[in-house]
Amino acid sequence: MFCFVLFCHGSEAMKSMTSKMMELNLIILRMILESFGLGDHYESQAQNTTSAFRFMKYKAPPPSNINNALGLVPHTDKNTLTILCQNDVQGLEILTKQGKWVEVMVPKEAVMVFVGDALKAWSNGRLHAVTHRVMMSGDKERYSYALFALPKEEVVIEVPQEFIDKEHPLLYKPFNFAEYFTYFTSNIGEDALELYAGV
Ligand SMILES: O=C(O)CCC(=O)C(=O)O
Numbered sequence: 418m419f420c421f422v423l424f425c426h427g428s429e430a431m432k433s434m435t436s437k438m439m440e441l442n443l444i445i446l447r448m449i450l451e452s453f454g455l456g457d458h459y460e461s462q463a464q465n466t467t468s469a470f471r472f473m474k475y476k477a478p479p480p481s482n483i484n485n486a487l488g489l490v491p492h493t494d495k496n497t498l499t500i501l502c503q504n505d506v507q508g509l510e511i512l513t514k515q516g517k518w519v520e521v522m523v524p525k526e527a528v529m530v531f532v533g534d535a536l537k538a539w540s541n542g543r544l545h546a547v548t549h550r551v552m553m554s555g556d557k558e559r560y561s562y563a564l565f566a567l568p569k570e571e572v573v574i575e576v577p578q579e580f581i582d583k584e585h586p587l588l589y590k591p592f593n594f595a596e597y598f599t600y601f602t603s604n605i606g607e608d609a610l611e612l613y614a615g616v
Pocket residue numbers: 473489494501503509549551560561562563
C-alpha cells in the first residue's frame with residue numbers, strides 16, 4: 418500500500434472536502450452520544466477533537482496472486498471515529514466477533530464509519546472497534562481516503578460515570594491518547610488497548 422498524510426494548507430478542494438468530512442464526523446458523534454442519552458457530552462467531545470486526513474492507493478495484486486493479496490494488515494483504528502471513502506474497487510473486510518472475515522460491499526457514494534480504540538475506551542467498551550483489513554483481487558487499483566477524528570494531544574480519555582454500573586464495571590483507566598498512540602507504535606498488536614489501559 419502507498420499512502421500519504423495531507424496537512425491541508427494546500428488546495429481549496431482538499432480544505433472543503435476535509436471540512437465536510439469533519440462535519441459528518443461531528444454529526445455521527447452527536448448521533449452516537451444521543452443514542453446513549455449522553456448528548457450533554459457532545460460539546461466537550463467535539464472541542465477535544467482534531468483530525469488527520471489520508472489518501473491510500475493499493476496496487477492491483479500481481480498475476481501470481483490475483484485473488485488473495487493482503488493490501489492492508491488487520492487492525493483496529495486507534496482514533497475515535499474514521500470516515501472512509503473509496504473508489505469502486507472493493508476490498509474492505511471486517512472480522513466478526515466469531516472470528517470470521519466478511520467482505521464489506523461499500524455502495525457507490527457511501528462512506529464507511531469505523532469506531533476506533535479511543536471511542537471504544539471512552540464508551541467503556543459499549544462501542545466495538547472492529548478489526549478490519551484490505552484484501553486485493555482483480556486487476557484494478559484501489560483508492561481510498563479517510564478522515565481520522567482523534568483526541569487533541571493533551572486530552573485524557575476517561576470513561577464517564579454514566580457508562581459505569583454493576584453490569585458494566587470500569588474496563589479502562591484514564592489515559593492520554595497521544596501517549597497511547599506512541600505506545601502502540603512500538604508495541605503493535607491486536608490487544609494494545611487492553612494492555613495499555615485495561616483495568
Ligand atoms: O483503505 C481502506 O479501505 C482502509 C484503510 C484503513 O483501514 C485505515 O487506514 O485505517
